[in-house]
Amino acid sequence: MNGESLSSLSFDRLTPDGGTDAIIRALAEEVPVAIEYNGAGYAVLMATPTDIGDLVQGFSLAERLVTRADALLDVDVHHTDSGIIARATLPPHRTDGLLDRVRHRASDSSCGLCGIENLEQAIRPLPHVATKSLADRAAIFHALKALRDHQPLNAATGAAHAAALVGADGTIRLVREDVGRHNAFDKLIGAMARQGAGWEGGFALLSSRCSYELVEKAALADCPLLVTISAPTRLATERAAAAGLPLVALARSDALLLRGNAVTL
Structure with a gap:
């Protein structure tokens, strides 16, 4: 198993007029990523096998196993025939959280919910967002127009999200x-932490719907403004409001939906 993000496969292409031809189509890779902390298995995610160190760092922040004030995680990534094993070491003062959040089954993405055993763990209080975005609507429309040029995997496969x-x-x-x-x-979020990059008055732009888990990840990362291309769920808007996180949803080339205190828009 290598770290490539795509492969190719032959398909029969069928057309409405009854025609058939053979094409080669690029496919996004999706492999199991087993995450271990301090030698203990914690979660199995299905993910594209690139930027695994960033994934583990961001996942650990979203799981509240570490905070932005903690030292960066040391992550060893091992590719096997069955998938990827990512071994991380938590600081000694953060190991107690492992017992509360250990997963007992694989999840289909790092949603932060699969395997949680009670409602109190699923809906925990969020920190209040302390940063402010300085972006205006022109900045959002500019980023929306440019995003496609920064999505090589999706351009090749049509099957990848971008953040x-x-x-x-x-x-x-x-x-x-x-x-x-x-x-x-x-x-x-993991890449930002590992590179020492801050929001600096900007925002996060996601090529997806705005689910409550993404709101939680944004709030925990102190993101000043979350922009998503598709619609939010009601729970997402409620959690964002509680955290003081402004949302822009259904962000398209001709219009935006704004909810929250983003006065510069």
């Missing part, structure tokens, strides 16, 4: 892609 760090002027600064929308955002 982008966007500057206050709408310039896309950093992007991560994955078959899972949760994974893509974890990879972005």
Whole structure:
């Protein structure tokens, strides 16, 4: 198993007029990623096998196993015939959380919910977002127009989500892609942590719907503004409001839906 993000396969292409021809189609890779902390198995995610160190760092922040004030995780990535094993070491003062959040079954992405055993664990209080976005609507429309050029995996396969760090002027600064929308955002947040990149008055742009788990990841990363291409769920809007996180949803080339205190828009 290598770290490539795509492969190819032959298909028969059928047309409405009865025609058939053979084509070669690029396919996004999706493999099991087993995450271990301090030698103990914790979760198995299905993910694109790239930027695994970023994924583990972001996932650990989303799981509240570490905080932004903690040292960066040391992650060893091992490719096997069955998938990927990512071994991380938590700081000694963060190991107690492992017992509360250990997973007993595989999840289909790093959603932060699969395997949780009670409602109190599923809906935990979120920190209040302390940062502010300086972006205006022109910056959001500019980033939306530019995002496609930063999605090589999706361009090749049509099967990958993107999460982008966007500057206050709408310039896309950093992007991560994955078959899972949760994974893509974890990879972005993890990459920001590992590179020492901050929001700096910008925002996060996601090529997905706005689910409550993505709101939680944004709030835990102190993201000042979350922009998603598709619609939010009601729970997502409620959790965002509780965390003071402004949302822009159904962000398309001709209109945006705004909810929350983003006065510059």
